[in-house]
Amino acid sequence: MKPKHQRLTLALLALAAIIGATLLAMSALRDQASYFYTPGDAVRDHVEPGRAVRLGGMVAAGSIRRAADGVTIRFVVTDGQQSVPVRYRGIVPDLFKENSGVVAEGAFARDGTFVADTILAKHDERYMPPQIAGEMHKSESLEK
Amino acid sequence: MIAEAGLAALWLAAALAALQLVFGVTALRQGETDMLRAVRSVALVQALLAAFSFGALILLFLRTDLSVSLVVANSHVAKPWLYKFAGTWGNHEGSMLMWVTILGLAGGAVALFERRLGDRTLIATLAAQATIGLGFYAFLLFASNPFDRMNPAPAQGNGLNPLLQDPGLAFHPPTLYIGYVGLSIAFSFAVGALVTRDVGPAFARAMRPWVLAAWIFLTLGITAGSYWAYYELGWGGWWFWDPVENASLMPWLAATALLHSVTVLATRDGLRAWTVMLAVVAFSMSMIGTFLVRSGILTSVHSFAVDPRRGAFILALLAIYIGGALALFGLRVGTVREGSRFDLVSREGSLVANNLLLSAILGIVLIGTLYPLGIEALTGGKLSVGPPYFNAAAGPLALVLVIVMAAGPLLRWRRDEIRALARRLAVPAIVALAAAAAVLALLPPAHLLPTLGLILAAGVAVASVAPLWKRNLRRTPLFTWGMVIAHLGVAVSLAGMASESAFTRETLVAARPGEVHRVGPFAVRFDGIEPVAGPNWTALEATLTATRGRGAPIELRPQARAFWTPPTETSEAAIRTLWDGQLYTVLGKQAEDGRWQLRLWWKPFVTLIWAGGALIAIGGALSLLGRLLRDRRAAQRGKEWWE
Numbered sequence: 001m002k003p004k005h006q007r008l009t010l011a012l013l014a015l016a017a018i019i020g021a022t023l024l025a026m027s028a029l030r031d032q033a034s035y036f037y038t039p040g041d042a043v044r045d046h047v048e049p050g051r052a053v054r055l056g057g058m059v060a061a062g063s064i065r066r067a068a069d070g071v072t073i074r075f076v077v078t079d080g081q082q083s084v085p086v087r088y089r090g091i092v093p094d095l096f097k098e099n100s101g102v103v104a105e106g107a108f109a110r111d112g113t114f115v116a117d118t119i120l121a122k123h124d125e126r127y128m129p130p131q132i133a134g135e136m137h138k139s140e141s142l143e144k
Numbered sequence: 145m146i147a148e149a150g151l152a153a154l155w156l157a158a159a160l161a162a163l164q165l166v167f168g169v170t171a172l173r174q175g176e177t178d179m180l181r182a183v184r185s186v187a188l189v190q191a192l193l194a195a196f197s198f199g200a201l202i203l204l205f206l207r208t209d210l211s212v213s214l215v216v217a218n219s220h221v222a223k224p225w226l227y228k229f230a231g232t233w234g235n236h237e238g239s240m241l242m243w244v245t246i247l248g249l250a251g252g253a254v255a256l257f258e259r260r261l262g263d264r265t266l267i268a269t270l271a272a273q274a275t276i277g278l279g280f281y282a283f284l285l286f287a288s289n290p291f292d293r294m295n296p297a298p299a300q301g302n303g304l305n306p307l308l309q310d311p312g313l314a315f316h317p318p319t320l321y322i323g324y325v326g327l328s329i330a331f332s333f334a335v336g337a338l339v340t341r342d343v344g345p346a347f348a349r350a351m352r353p354w355v356l357a358a359w360i361f362l363t364l365g366i367t368a369g370s371y372w373a374y375y376e377l378g379w380g381g382w383w384f385w386d387p388v389e390n391a392s393l394m395p396w397l398a399a400t401a402l403l404h405s406v407t408v409l410a411t412r413d414g415l416r417a418w419t420v421m422l423a424v425v426a427f428s429m430s431m432i433g434t435f436l437v438r439s440g441i442l443t444s445v446h447s448f449a450v451d452p453r454r455g456a457f458i459l460a461l462l463a464i465y466i467g468g469a470l471a472l473f474g475l476r477v478g479t480v481r482e483g484s485r486f487d488l489v490s491r492e493g494s495l496v497a498n499n500l501l502l503s504a505i506l507g508i509v510l511i512g513t514l515y516p517l518g519i520e521a522l523t524g525g526k527l528s529v530g531p532p533y534f535n536a537a538a539g540p541l542a543l544v545l546v547i548v549m550a551a552g553p554l555l556r557w558r559r560d561e562i563r564a565l566a567r568r569l570a571v572p573a574i575v576a577l578a579a580a581a582a583v584l585a586l587l588p589p590a591h592l593l594p595t596l597g598l599i600l601a602a603g604v605a606v607a608s609v610a611p612l613w614k615r616n617l618r619r620t621p622l623f624t625w626g627m628v629i630a631h632l633g634v635a636v637s638l639a640g641m642a643s644e645s646a647f648t649r650e651t652l653v654a655a656r657p658g659e660v661h662r663v664g665p666f667a668v669r670f671d672g673i674e675p676v677a678g679p680n681w682t683a684l685e686a687t688l689t690a691t692r693g694r695g696a697p698i699e700l701r702p703q704a705r706a707f708w709t710p711p712t713e714t715s716e717a718a719i720r721t722l723w724d725g726q727l728y729t730v731l732g733k734q735a736e737d738g739r740w741q742l743r744l745w746w747k748p749f750v751t752l753i754w755a756g757g758a759l760i761a762i763g764g765a766l767s768l769l770g771r772l773l774r775d776r777r778a779a780q781r782g783k784e785w786w787e
Contacts, residue, residue, distance in 0.1 A: 009488070010496065013496070013500060014500060017500040017501070017503065017504050018503075018504070018507065020504065021503075021504035021505075021507045021508055021541070022507065022511070024508065024537050024541075025507065025508045025511045025512065025537050026511075028508075028532075028533045028536045028537040029511070029512070029515060029529065029533060031532075031533075031536075036527055036528065052530070052532055054528060066735060066736065069653075069654060070653070070654020070735040070737070070739045070741060071652045071653060071654050071732075071741055089652065090652060090743070091652075091715075091730065091732035091733065091741050091743055092733065094712075094713040105530075
């Protein structure tokens, strides 16, 4: 192979790799990026069941119910106007309580219940993206 | 006084960095290489001053000097001394000071030890290192002064985030930072060589040990961070694709690519422009990572800053350095002579494939990490990109990369036959097929990626030791051993990841004392709950007794801890490592009826993940040692070995 040809082959390979990676990334992003919804957004947009999303809002007063198995809880997330019922099986964070901010990661079930895999409570220092803190703030002011 | 001394040392170090730059530019302009000695000494003194300043901050933390704002905000008298010490970098200002100190020390090390680079290029390199230093000294002095006094001094400090109060804090950040910032040397080398038009095999041989050293620390730091998150968060996961984790993975991917391309440049004089580009990209990824973690744009246990000016400051530095280096690259890439040629089926060809795949994975991680930030900046939309994206997009490429890794070392330089390669890969392929049969026949069905991972791990493990086949092991160079062990580490780690993902068993129950619950092959008895106390926390501690078949009982004591400075509750998982996996137990909340939530995991061979990481680092260390010893012998013989 001539040097020119070899350079060209390498450049083409690199280009193909970059384009391939970008396409792969873009298609995966379209399917997998999990959007952040408030209960109002979720009700308005009819999030399709099974899609990975985050749901953020306040835990409605008096809504926490513990199931008989001792590890499943049900509660309602509200933004002051709309509410979404949530089911979660697991250990909730220490700062999870009624009238406090919460972010649930999971997907909607067919009956409209949000089934959470992970619960992040407000002020939980572990992982709290600022966009969620912003949403929380909005929800709080809505409530007043 | 200590705080003032530390601050003064920092200012002096910044001034010396400026001097180093001026000396360097003057020397290059006038073509006088006898100024090299002056530049070397300035770099060395600058490093010592930065280290002195960092030492002063450590001393302030150890003594809990409450007249210093940073200590007040992040420390407390009642904290154990280890966390007073490590707490020095458990905050924004302290960690940036550590960053800058390592940057200075890296420059000092180059000034002290680098003997192979041409004088002019070395001067340019040290000038480039000083330029990076200047920006970050300015950031510390103007936007993140760690030595600010507080008047009047309060009676007590706020304490350290309890999640950080772990021995991991003493090890993970420094190792990671040495790796992160160590890559600045590769960046400065690349800039230096572009300035003096000196890109070639000698340059690559000089740069390789530095890249290797930074890469070893980066590997160790990531491995340690992964294990720390695994046991401290109590979530049972070892990698969350959190943006902060990605920030450490991206420089590692770039450095791994660089490590392989620099070998092509050193051995075969190929991939000149590409190697220089990668050196620039690697440290750029470190800086982007620093920006993501330290600007407050992401909030996690890693980010301490919330001041938006700091974010803008780092972003400006980022734009100047990355933009400047890329502009220089664009101007000078035409003058980089074309390297030597090779066939596509050759060692070089496989290393090119390695580089393309690593770059593609890097691109995928970068896009996934920046995409939510970009969307929010442009449209205000809020979304998060998590494991489903990264696993789906990067996972398949990583598996292909592992196959290339198995084949590459079995290829000859310059040109080889595809048939010969097939012959050499026959044994690993048979092992992989046997593993496939065993996995499908004996083990419970699992998802596609973990199954492929297990099969590949078996084949790759055999392929990675294949280069030693029929060789005289005593005469095999140390760096070949290093490569073999590092590649074996990848296979080991892959096996651990696949096994953890495929075979983890989880039990979540609410239990009363005396009850027995099963997880995987274990019967776990819940014996009871007792209160215990530590130096700055109290806890409820559960006692669990696990037995497997007729084996000896294993006692585990997970805790729910309550810290009082700052008042935070954390859960301390109890983990028992056995030869074939880990038993991982977490104590949850008490239900209203008095039962306790228990989360139990059995994770077969999960430890292989980090054992593999350690093997990769050990392989790197052997390789580095091998290169250095060979250089020393060559120097003693008075001529270079390749001549």
